[in-house]
Amino acid sequence: MHYAFDWWMKRKHPQNPWERYADDAVIHCRTEEEAKALLVQLNKRMAECRLELHPDKTKIVYCRSDVNPEHHECESFDFLGYTFRRRIVKSKHGNFFNGFTPAVSKGASQHLRDSIREIRRNHKTASLEELAERMNPVLRGWMNYFYKYSAGEARNVLNYVNLTLIQCIRYKYKSTGRKHLKSHKFLSRICKEQPNLFYHWQMGLRPSVG
Numbered sequence: 001m002h003y004a005f006d007w008w009m010k011r012k013h014p015q016n017p018w019e020r021y022a023d024d025a026v027i028h029c030r031t032e033e034e035a036k037a038l039l040v041q042l043n044k045r046m047a048e049c050r051l052e053l054h055p056d057k058t059k060i061v062y063c064r065s066d067v068n069p070e071h072h073e074c075e076s077f078d079f080l081g082y083t084f085r086r087r088i089v090k091s092k093h094g095n096f097f098n099g100f101t102p103a104v105s106k107g108a109s110q111h112l113r114d115s116i117r118e119i120r121r122n123h124k125t126a127s128l129e130e131l132a133e134r135m136n137p138v139l140r141g142w143m144n145y146f147y148k149y150s151a152g153e154a155r156n157v158l159n160y161v162n163l164t165l166i167q168c169i170r171y172k173y174k175s176t177g178r179k180h181l182k183s184h185k186f187l188s189r190i191c192k193e194q195p196n197l198f199y200h201w202q203m204g205l206r207p208s209v210g
Contacts, residue, residue, distance in 0.1 A: 004049040013038060019079075024057075026079055032072075035060045063100040081108040082149065103150030109157040112142050116164055128190065131168065132197045135161070139199040147203075158200050162187070162207045165198075 001023060009018055009027070016038065018027040027042075029035040039060065046052050062072035064086045076085035082102035089099040119134050126134075139161065146154045169176060169183040176182040187207045196202050 004046065004051055008045050012041070021080055024079060026077070032060065032062070064098075065100045066098045068100075078105045078107065081105055081146070087150065101150060103153040104146040104157060108142075108146065112138070112157060113160050116161055120164055120168060128165070128168070128197065131165070132199075136199045143200065143203060155205060158205050161198070161200055162205070166207070 001020065005020060005025060009016065013027075016027055016029060016034075018025060020026075027035075027038065029038060039058070043053060059074050059077070061074050061077045061084075062068065062070070063084075064070070064072070064075045076083060078084075079102075081104065083105040084100060084102045086098055087101045087103065088096055089101055090096055115138050116135060119131065119138070123131060123134065139158075143154065143158070146157075166180065166183045166187055169186050170178045170180065173183075173186060176186055184207060190197070191201055191206045191208075195206065
């Protein structure tokens with residue numbers, strides 16, 4: 001891809017910024033006409049190198065925001081685990097506006113849920129301390145990557161981890177009577193006693209009962 005794409009873009013289209021990771025790339029254009037013309041040229045370039053663009057993943061995306069308020073058929077895309085689309089964001093001056101920003105994608109969110117579910121399924125008799133030992137590396141890596149942008153959406157995904165721990169407690173401790181509220185309170189007490197047990201607790205995402 002260095003010769004087929006990187007070198008070609010730098011030589012033929014120096015005015016168009018781009019990012020690439022492995023075989024996924026994003027190219028920035030100023031107008032739809034420019035994007036369409038570049039796509040035609042890019043298809044030809046790939047054919048010259050005996051390659052082809054992925055028919056489903058390759059698309060022209062309109063970056064809708066307050067600056068670009070028009071509506072178009074495609075207004076979002078996924079790249080490196082993030083979904084880029086129009087969102088309400090807060091400026092450094094405290095004002096809210098519609099910007100085109102990244103946040104954790106549905107695919108990346110589901111991957112975390114699947115990883116946590118797999119740990120729980122494979123260690124049904126494990127203590128919370130043992131679960132923390134296995135979950136914390138996963139949580140640490142995920143949070144360090146996806147907390148950089150739109151942390152609020154990442155926090156919503158991490159609520160699943162606390163719900164999973166509540167489910168573990170429901171079926172592990174008879175004193176809860178398998179009741180959700182009692183299990184929730186039980187987990188909250190543990191969190192107060194051991195606030196650093198799970199990595200997301202250390203980051204402030206703790207279970208609480210009003």
